[in-house]
Amino acid sequence: MSLEVSPLVAEGRNLVSSYGDGLFRFGEETVNGSVLLFPESIYSWNVKxxxxxxxDSFARVIxxxxxxxxxxxxxxxxxxxxPLAWRHALKEHGIVIExxxxxxxxxxYNVLVAEARRVAAALIAV
Structure with missing residues (x-):
C-alpha cells in the first residue's frame, strides 16, 4: 500500500510524494528500496x-x-x-540525527525542505 504525502512546493528540490510497498516516489521518479535523500539528490541506500x-552507512551524509x-x-x-556512536560520528560534523x-x-523532510532548512533523510523502505 502506497501512502501519499501532502504536496508542497519547493522549486528544484526533491520532495517525497509517496512511499510504501518497498519504494519511494519523488514526483515522476520512483526508487525501490531504502534511500539517502538530499534536497538536490537521491541515492539508493543499501539498508533493509x-x-x-x-x-559507515552515513558516509555520504558526512x-x-x-x-x-x-x-x-x-x-x-x-x-x-x-546508538551513541552514530550520534557522535554525525555530531563531529555538525549534524544532528532525529x-x-x-x-x-x-x-x-518535506516541511523542512519547503522551509529551506539544511536537511537530509536516511529512509528505510516500508
Missing part, C-alpha cells in the same frame, strides 16, 4: 533494517556535512534507540 546500519544540519532517520515501522518512523520522516 536498522540492523544493517553502521557508522561528505555533505557542509549542506546539512539535520538528518532525519526513517527507521521503518518501529522506533529504536539510536529518529522517527519512515512516514513521519518523509512528512517532516
Amino acid at each position: 533494517s536498522m540492523d544493517d546500519i553502521t557508522v 561528505e555533505k556535512a557542509d549542506e546539512i544540519e539535520i538528518l532525519l532517520l526513517g527507521m521503518g515501522n518501529r522506533l529504536m534507540p539510536v 529518529p522517527m518512523d519512515t512516514g513521519a520522516a518523509c512528512r517532516t
Whole structure:
C-alpha cells in the first residue's frame, strides 16, 4: 500500500510524494528500496533494517556535512534507540540525527525542505 504525502512546493528540490510497498516516489521518479535523500539528490541506500546500519552507512551524509544540519532517520515501522556512536560520528560534523518512523520522516523532510532548512533523510523502505 502506497501512502501519499501532502504536496508542497519547493522549486528544484526533491520532495517525497509517496512511499510504501518497498519504494519511494519523488514526483515522476520512483526508487525501490531504502534511500539517502538530499534536497538536490537521491541515492539508493543499501539498508533493509536498522540492523544493517553502521557508522559507515552515513558516509555520504558526512561528505555533505557542509549542506546539512539535520538528518532525519526513517527507521521503518518501529522506533529504536539510536546508538551513541552514530550520534557522535554525525555530531563531529555538525549534524544532528532525529529518529522517527519512515512516514513521519518523509512528512517532516518535506516541511523542512519547503522551509529551506539544511536537511537530509536516511529512509528505510516500508
